[in-house]
Amino acid sequence: MxxxxxxxxxxxxxxxxxxxxxxxxxxxxxxxxxxxxxxxxxxxxxxxxxxxxxxxxxxxxxxxxxxxxxxxxxxxxxxxxxxxxSGEVRGTLTVGSLSALANVDPVEWLARFHQRHPGVAARLYTGSSGDLLDHVRDGSCDVAFVGVSVDAGLGRVSSLSLCREQLVALLPPGHRLGDEPGLSLRHLSAEPQVDYAGGSAARCQTDEAFLRSGVERRVSFEVGSLDWITRIVRRGLAIALVPEACAAQLDGVISRPIVDAPCRAVHMVWSRSPSPAAQAFVALFRDGFVPAPQN
CATH class of the missing domain: 1.10.10.10 (Winged helix-like DNA-binding domain superfamily/Winged helix DNA-binding domain)
Known part of the structure; x- marks a missing residue:
């Protein structure tokens, strides 16, 4: 053999x-x-x-x-x-990321990494936080950028906290709540909403926030990416709750703060037994990442 x-x-x-x-x-x-x-x-x-x-x-x-x-x-x-x-980093680096990620640009970091370590082949894909964490734990992903509720545990991974950010209401232009001061989850509860699939980390943090507020929400559309969320909101089919930094980058929609909005924590996670390529990427990121100012 x-x-x-x-x-x-x-x-x-x-x-x-x-x-x-x-x-x-x-x-x-x-x-x-x-x-x-x-x-x-x-x-x-x-x-x-x-x-x-x-x-x-x-x-x-x-x-x-x-x-x-x-x-x-x-x-x-x-x-x-x-x-x-011997001073040469090679192999393959697999990086996973949320689609709703604004404070970190994975492509920019891969470009910096490739410039320093051209012998490493890179793979980049998007997924839900729950799936990305599972993939890091089982070794099929080297490094991932995930967002979870602030009190959620990550479990069996190494991690670096990057930022915390509140979710805001994403509305189509001209929506009746667009000029409403001090929006709350109660204001949004009667509106049809678009969100990620039930059971996903992003969906759970929003569902739990509505539950804590004592109001029900009506999710009319389930999708798999921020792009689909934006397109559905833009067409006036539903409203959404998305991270504030992501909302600021979207065209054709408006965003409004929510007084009792859920908050998510964004982390970079990697295996506790990282490959040389993963170790090099983490070291590069630690040395160069500048956290965004927190509100």
Missing amino acids: DLKQLACAVAVAEERNFTRAAARCHIVQSALSHQIARLEAELGVALFERSSRRVSLSAAGEAFLPAARQVLDGVRQVREVVAAA
């Missing part, structure tokens, strides 16, 4: 297709099939169930896959640690 065989088997397991797996491993399909056959012969089991239409993992393959990934990840980490000890 060797690393090439493991890599080929993992590629087939993830691609569910021998042709795509061969292209991913940069070998011809016959060579990949030979590697798989040798590995299965050594293990004494069939890892895959093949048909004319699809490739799926056998029961033995299901048990094999996480262990094989762990071995390959371990080898990658060894190579990256040795390179870092």
